[in-house]
Amino acid sequence: MSPPPFFxxxxxxxxxxxxxxxxxxxxxxxxxxxxxxxxxxxTGVCKDNCYYCPVGFSRRGKDRAFANxxxxxHVDDLMLEAKRMKATGAxxxxxxxxxxxxxxxxxxxxLKRKFGKKFHIHLxxxxxxxxxxxxxxxxxxxxxxxxxxxxxxxVKMATKFRWEVxxxxxxxxxxxxxxxxFLKGLEAAGATFCNINELEFSEGNMTAFLK
Ligand code: SF4
Numbered sequence: 001m002s003p004p005p006f007f008x009x010x011x012x013x014x015x016x017x018x019x020x021x022x023x024x025x026x027x028x029x030x031x032x033x034x035x036x037x038x039x040x041x042x043t044g045v046c047k048d049n050c051y052y053c054p055v056g057f058s059r060r061g062k063d064r065a066f067a068n069x070x071x072x073x074h075v076d077d078l079m080l081e082a083k084r085m086k087a088t089g090a091x092x093x094x095x096x097x098x099x100x101x102x103x104x105x106x107x108x109x110x111l112k113r114k115f116g117k118k119f120h121i122h123l124x125x126x127x128x129x130x131x132x133x134x135x136x137x138x139x140x141x142x143x144x145x146x147x148x149x150x151x152x153x154x155v156k157m158a159t160k161f162r163w164e165v166x167x168x169x170x171x172x173x174x175x176x177x178x179x180x181x182f183l184k185g186l187e188a189a190g191a192t193f194c195n196i197n198e199l200e201f202s203e204g205n206m207t208a209f210l211k
Contacts, residue, residue, distance in 0.1 A: 016033060026164055027122075027145065028091060031089045036087055037088075038081060040065070040078065040090045040093070041067075041093055042094050042104050043063050043065060043095040043096070043099060044059040044062040046061075048096070050126070050149075052170050052200075052205050055095065056202055056203055056204050057204060063100070065107075067081035075110045078107060078110065090119070090122075091122050091124070092123040093124045094125075098129040098134055105137050108121055121142060122144060122147060128151055130154035130158070132160075135160075139161040139162075139163055144164065145163055146158050147165075147167060148166075149169045152182075152185040152186065155189040156189040156190065159190035166192060167182065167186045167193070167194035168195040169182060169196060169197065171196050171197060172199070173199070
């Protein structure tokens with residue numbers, strides 16, 4: 001049975017964390033709200049240059065992985081962090097995980113092997129480096145949900161697989177029309193949800209935002 005659509009104007013509800021939403025929350029968000037998601041930063045490398053990028057200078061452009069704040073040199077570091085926080089899932093981010101797809105696939109497989117199929121994994125990407133082959137590898141490794149913040153073509157490619165596909169973008173001031181256009185594009189491409197993040201102001205994007 002297909003899930004109910006996200007893009008419906010329904011009652012506005014509030015999460016325990018104070019966010020608002022309509023429709024239903026993606027599974028990745030539900031687990032995150034309960035503090036059950038490990039943040040897996042796969043690499044600081046990214047081909048995009050978004051002015052709103054919140055990645056800090058200590059990680060930006062550097063090909064290093066972290067599980068929460070723990071440096072991951074070996075997959076055991078990742079397992080240790082997941083066990084310590086009693087994670088029931090992970091959110092994979094960067095940088096762009098699609099630029100290190102072999103490493104990402106290795107991590108996803110290891111997590112699923114250790115914690116079981118129900119260990120929920122969602123992944124963030126701009127989509128710039130997406131190819132059908134990379135998406136297929138991620139899907140087959142066990143990624144449950146994928147979120148794009150650009151590149152509607154990549155969104156369309158991703159909807160060919162049976163995982164949850166959505167968008168995630170920052171609440172950029174003065175960009176309401178751009179956001180609306182992206183939402184419409186997402187819906188047309190077959191995505192089922194979009195998160196609009198509270199604007200994250202960090203050392204990495206401070207200069208651009210002040211401008
Ligand atoms: S795609 Fe993500 S990591 Fe890359 S520059 Fe944009 S916000 Fe930063």
